[in-house]
Amino acid sequence: MTQPDLSPPPPTTQLVLVTGPSGAGRSTAIRVLEDNGFETIDNLPLGLVPRLLDGPAHDRPLGLVVDARNRDFTTTSLLATISLLQARRDLQLTVLYLDCRPEVLLRRYSETRRRHPLAPAEGPETGIARELDLLEQVRDRADLVIDTSEINVHQLRAEVEKALAPGGSRNLAVTVHSFSYKRGLPMGIDMAFDCRFLRNPYWQPALRPHDGRDADVATHVAGDPRYPEFRTKVLDLTRFLLPAYVDEGKSHFSVAFGCTGGQHRSVMLAESVGATLAEEGWQVSIRHRELERQR
Incomplete structure (x- = not known):
């Protein structure tokens, strides 16, 4: 058998x-x-x-x-x-x-x-x-x-x-950049925000050697009274635009945050906004142009 x-x-x-x-x-x-x-x-x-x-x-x-x-x-x-x-x-x-x-x-x-x-x-x-x-x-x-x-x-x-x-709509690739205005805008950016109005960790000797991924640097930037509203408005605009770009047939969207040196404020905002969008289900990658140049 x-x-x-x-x-x-x-x-x-x-x-x-x-x-x-x-x-x-x-x-x-x-x-x-x-x-x-x-x-x-x-x-x-x-x-x-x-x-x-x-x-x-x-x-x-x-x-x-x-x-x-x-x-x-x-x-x-x-x-x-x-x-x-x-x-x-x-x-x-x-x-x-x-x-x-x-x-x-x-x-x-x-x-x-x-x-x-x-x-x-x-x-x-x-x-x-x-x-x-x-x-x-x-x-x-x-x-x-x-x-x-x-x-x-x-x-x-x-x-x-x-x-x-x-x-498939959630397969829109979202790239969040940080950069220094001294070197100009990154190529191919769809939307850019200037973070230079926020208080600058560079002027704090203990914070200057670190970048925006450091917890103390992030706390310092978030302590600016204008930060919470700025972050909320950026996220609201981005959440409004992403589905519209999906409907338009785009496969990629890039948003960038710039500051003077591209080390502290822009890095902190890119990390924070990128993490929130990823938590909401978007396919997110984060690029720090000036930090990558130092490697």
């Missing part, structure tokens, strides 16, 4: 195959997955998909774009690949098909003046027709179809996150 297999199932890797006609939003969709922690590869040849998945289980979900640009792409080969992946016990497969009406695709190609990959020497309408015909059976096999004809990139981001990355 054959004994039942009581071994535990292999670890499961989430895999999203993104496909659909050119111009329907594949690049946007794969960027959304990347922003939400997926390891992503665009335009992967079909023959390499099984090799990529062999070996140890991946520690991150995977997002792969497969489409008619590949030299080994055929309808039969993609359908066979889907069947092969569906049969694997170590994969949780979702086939995402981004659809779009032909006239909308033609308008998008006319606006960008790009050549269609399936009709480089002909008009885009020829390539669109060929590709939609090629992908008709693939669309029927898809687990999730999103028609992008009447939605913008922000709405597409929301649709992909809702379906494949629940809780």
